[in-house]
Amino acid sequence: MELAWAQEHDQYRERLRAILARELPSNWMQDYAHGRGTQGEIAFSRTFCPKLAAEGLLIPHWPKEYGGQDGDAWEHFILSEEMWTWGDPRGPQYMNVNWIGPTLMKFGSPAQKEEHLTRIANGSVIWCQGFSEPQAGTDLAALRTRATRTNHGYVINGSKIWTSYANGSDWCFLLTRTSDERRAISVFLVPMDTPGIEVFAIPGLVEEGHIHEVFFKDVEVPFSALVGEEGMGWEVVTHALSLERVGIPRYHLGRLAMDAAIGKLKREDRYGDPLMRAAAGRIIAKLEAARMLTYLVVDQRAKQQPANAMTNIARVSNAEAVTDTLNFLMEYAPGCLTSRDDPYLTLFYRYAITNTIASGAYELQLNMIAQRALNLPRERRQ
């Protein structure tokens, strides 16, 4: 067991910080405060990501044959920590580089790889993920959007919801049903300007411009839009989700929020409250526990070990630590959430509501721990 950062990882982090200091505008956090998913943020992503690509920092974890550097999982994760320190100025492109691109490497046709991987690698394209539906979120296999085979390709009808960045995306990684069998799911790569696609923003608790509903009405796509074989989408999406096994470094965001909140309480001469400090100390213990368990998952990934229950354990740890952080903000620093005098805290508070829902609900993670780590029987379902 060696818990110190390697020298090259420290240097890598310093390099990232220097680039972020150079490339982010001085008013970045103020602009960012308008929300992930705004047109301004998406537009910034289109200029920022090509610069990262030019520095070799957009897809360092990709294989060299696809333009990457075969970088290790630790560098990939350090990149994520540093980007999220600033709300991730890559915007929607974190999805491209983390799982859409790698999924296409495994399942895409030669033509799909040729068309999409190069554009993802140079930071010039925005994708959204067409997964969740009103009746299919955590239970993804319940999705109803249907692709019907025709002589020329497929016709897609249905709707998706939640869809982050749908308002500014060029492409959608779309899950559809291609027969009535529960797991007969197929994945299509669909240009968002295809006739029949309509996007509507949904006001929500998260952020301005973040949540959308996307309707597909008689949307025609060619056979070449299908990823893999028809009906094999469950394998594709399972692989894609496994690439997200580490996810956002939420403990890191929580720590930044706690530092900001305590700074504010000190400035307001309210740091003396022992109840508040004890609550903060317990949260730090939880955040650091989540950090250690997340690092354990990264370590397993770096060693190319298969995913196991530690992924779910780390997610639960992060979820609980961030939830406690939210509660701390609400109890001890509610003013900063309404005055918007600290854009980071405001956004942290609003965005973190998804913490126990997105990327596999908290309860689903507990199910997985019970089954994969404790070998408890799976509860019968109707």
Place this chain on the structure above:
Amino acid sequence: MNLEFTEDQAVLVSSVENILDKYAELPTANRRDYHYYARDLDQALVANGFLDAVSSMGSLEAVLVVEAVSKIAPVVEIATSTLVAPHISAEELPRPLAIVSGDLSQAQRYLSVAKAALLDTGDDILLIDIRPGDVEAVDTIFAYPFGRFTTAPDLSKARSLGAAAVGPFRQWRQVALAAEAIGAMRSAVDFTVDYVKQRQMFGHALGLFQAVQHRLAQCHQATCAAQYLTYRAGWSGDPLDAVLAATYAQSHMPKLWFDLHQFNGAMGVTNEHKLHFWTYRLRALQSEMGGANEGALQAAERVWGKVA
């Protein structure tokens, strides 16, 4: 960064587990006791050099030894001797070692079996020799031997370990507490998971019900989290890591106690069931060093500084 055990660490854990296998079972005469102090195991651990883990391998390795020993139902005083003593004294201290605090007329953990006791006076650490007759055993349901002084110890005759020992004493006491806790937490969770797989209720194994599974999953998560914080504290030697490990473990002891006893039901209330050997050990550890709130205050001070 590498979070896997090294080959040496894996061999160490395997070696200590081999010894523990011989002593893990409670003697028949002691199966219904509230605690059982395994003197034969104590001797075996000493004879095989496991109490010298800090000097021979390192503090993380000492954590691994304490964790492993704390998983079995019998107890031996190993955490203070292995993790605290080497950091506060170049000389070998007598053992078993108790740590006494607060009102010295009250019951103290391990005092009934101790050859010496350590006392934190605030600006010094005192070593109090204990002779036969100085202490008496105290009956308790907490799963450790407890004792109290029959007469107040004469602190003027205690040996001073010096002001420089205070900081390391407090830091490594927190690590020792956390290392004992993670062993007991793991065994308490594993014991209960085995039980709910067998116990039938409403025609199904109790462990089939999601209401049970989710809470056991939370207990398992808390145990894993405490475990890796404790490993980090042993590895780094950083006082912040030590207080975080102890605080996290102590914070989660009430949940484990409640959930695990709920799932063991009435069986868990009896001494015929072994659960109490771990859960009541956790209860004893829960309040040491001021408990989780005191640790949390220390953590906050180390992260954000003192109150102006």
